[in-house]
Amino acid sequence: MPVEDQPAPAVDPAHRPADGDPLLRARLDGLREQGLLRSLRTIDGPVGPRVRVDGRELLHLCGNDYLGLAGHPAVREGAAAAALAHGGGAGSSRLVAGTLTIHRELEERLAELKGTGAAILFGAGFLANLGVVGALAEKDGVVLSDALNHASIVDGVRLSGAERVVYRHGDPEHVDRELRARPGRPALVVTDGVFSMDGDVAPLAELVAVCRRHGARLVVDEAHATGCLGPRGAGSVAAAGLEGEVDAVVGTLGKALGSSGAYVAAHPDVVEWLVNRARPLIFSTAPAPATSGAALAALDVLAAEPGRTARLRARAALARDTLRGAGVDLAVPGIDPAAVDPGSPIVPVVVGGAEETMAATAELLEAGILLQGIRPPTVAPGTCRLRLTVQADHDEDELRAACLRVAAAVRGRVAR
Ligand SMILES: Cc1ncc(COP(=O)(O)O)c(C=O)c1O
CATH class of the missing domain: 3.90.1150.10 (Aspartate Aminotransferase, domain 1)
Incomplete structure (x- = not known):
């Protein structure tokens, strides 16, 4: 039985939070037993x-840290130099006063790597997925999500308020059937590029074709693809020759790029929409300069050492x-x-x-x-x-x- 479903112990009115939490302790003990x-x-x-x-x-x-960049001397120096030049923190959300030149520079480099017209940084991949799914899903629409997508996509779909369809893992025919059953509904399809716990690659060409047929948008999360697949380590979309065919590519800076944070790379229209509607971007402090400095240095290493x-x-x-x-x-x-x-x-x-x-x-x-x-x-x-x-x-x-x-x-x- 999931520990959350186990009966709660009786509440003692004299109990103070400083004495601990008997309910959570009982659940933690349950987890240990399981x-x-x-x-x-x-x-x-x-x-x-x-x-x-x-x-x-x-x-x-x-x-x-697939490419060994987190501890790479150039990446450490990039982080340190950015902190010295731009400070410890951005001090504000991006839209208020937190957009720094180093964020812009990194966004240009990421857009160039991904072959999109623009990119926008997020504090983490988790936030990028919440933001992009929430902003691109239509309230009266449907979001189709692969059964093995990352938890951040699952939560993004839940938060979006759109109808949620979980399609069989890596099955574009299932996507096609679900879209055919909802003619005229705005639709968003979301998939990991490389699946985080399984290591397999999504059938991107087939998904692009299905989405095109139904006028659905497609978002690909390249958290585990960037740096690992494709020409110049550009990821799974580039590896499949599909640059320009996907509405938004999510990538993280905290994995192969040895830093922390994330980005969405897309057409400038999409990026401008995210700036206006992606809540984890609007209501969160901009990434610390050191993380952008580290990622810029990592991109330099990636380019110099293919x-x-x-x-x-x-x-x-x-x-x-x-x-x-x-x-x-x-x-x-x-x-x-x-x-x-x-x-x-x-x-x-x-x-x-x-x-x-x-x-x-x-x-x-x-x-x-x-x-x-x-x-x-x-x-x-x-x-x-x-x-x-x-x-x-x-x-x-x-x-x-x-x-x-x-x-x-x-x-x-x-x-x-
Ligand atoms: C596929 C995938 N997307 C998104 C994330 C979240 O990225 P971040 O660690 O930057 O929050 C992860 C892992 O952490 C992931 O595996």
């Missing part, structure tokens, strides 16, 4: 292929080959193996049960490998997994050895 309690792990120092946790150096196999993306993709293929060679089944329930990009840095190893997954994580931690188990509600019950992620800077021999260690850790624990 093997679903989550807690924060503290990393000491910059992230990279290796990280320090509790005084131990670990091989990092679960971050999203080999990083190629190296990342080669490491991802190496991880897949090694795991398979050690007998690990990389199939993910509900995912078409043909949609999995072998160069995608997200390599899920499905274990099944929460306890077994966390036992594998603990065993790997003992062996010097940080590979966090992923449990519901992030993934469906029964599909708990080790979401292994590869970085361009992983040493090949170390990565190979770590994958063999992962294979050993899941052996005997995978649900049949």
Whole structure:
């Protein structure tokens, strides 16, 4: 039973908040009993292929800093220089007085990378998705969202007030059927480009065709595609040759670009609409200059060293080959193996049960490998997994050895 549905303990009128929260404590205990309690792990120092946790150096196999840019000297310097030149914070929301030259500069660079006429920054990818879905959905319209879309899209759709249709994962025919059933209704289709927990790529060409046929808008979230796929690391839309065919592309700065924050890249009409209607943009302080400085430096590194993306993709293929060679089944329930990009840095190893997954994580931690188990509600019950992620800077021999260690850790624990 979900802990939220468990009966609440009786309320003691003498109880003070300073004494704790018995209801939440009981629920937290319930989560622990179900093997679903989550807690924060503290990393000491910059992230990279290796990280320090509790005084131990670990091989990092679960971050999203795919290109190794978060700790890159140029990116750190970019952040520091931006803070020195522009201050610690923007001091205001973008529309009031918080738009700084460095935001503009970064937006131009992102629009150029994505091949759109404009781009607009958001404080986080979560906020960008809330903003773009809320602003582009029509109140009397429908939003169609892939069943495995990120939580921020799910919440954006809920908040939008439009009719919500969750279509079968990666199934443009389902989208087509749902749109045909609603002729003349304004429609928005939203999909991850690369799915965050599964690593497969959305059928973008088919989705573009369906949307075009029905006059629907299409938004693609490239959080895990930018830097990892496509020419110049431009993402999944560019990889599919679909630049200019998608109404809005969402990207994050906190993953392959080694910074923090996010953006929407689109035609200037769309961006101007977002400036006027996207609530997480309008009612939130503009991004700190250091995050923009870091992202600008990361874009410079990406442009100067295109080999990083190629190296990342080669490491991802190496991880897949090694795991398979050690007998690990990389199939993910509900995912078409043909949609999995072998160069995608997200390599899920499905274990099944929460306890077994966390036992594998603990065993790997003992062996010097940080590979966090992923449990519901992030993934469906029964599909708990080790979401292994590869970085361009992983040493090949170390990565190979770590994958063999992962294979050993899941052996005997995978649900049949
Ligand atoms: C597909 C996807 N979209 C959006 C986000 C949110 O981005 P951010 O971390 O910048 O809030 C994430 C992950 O965090 C993600 O995986």
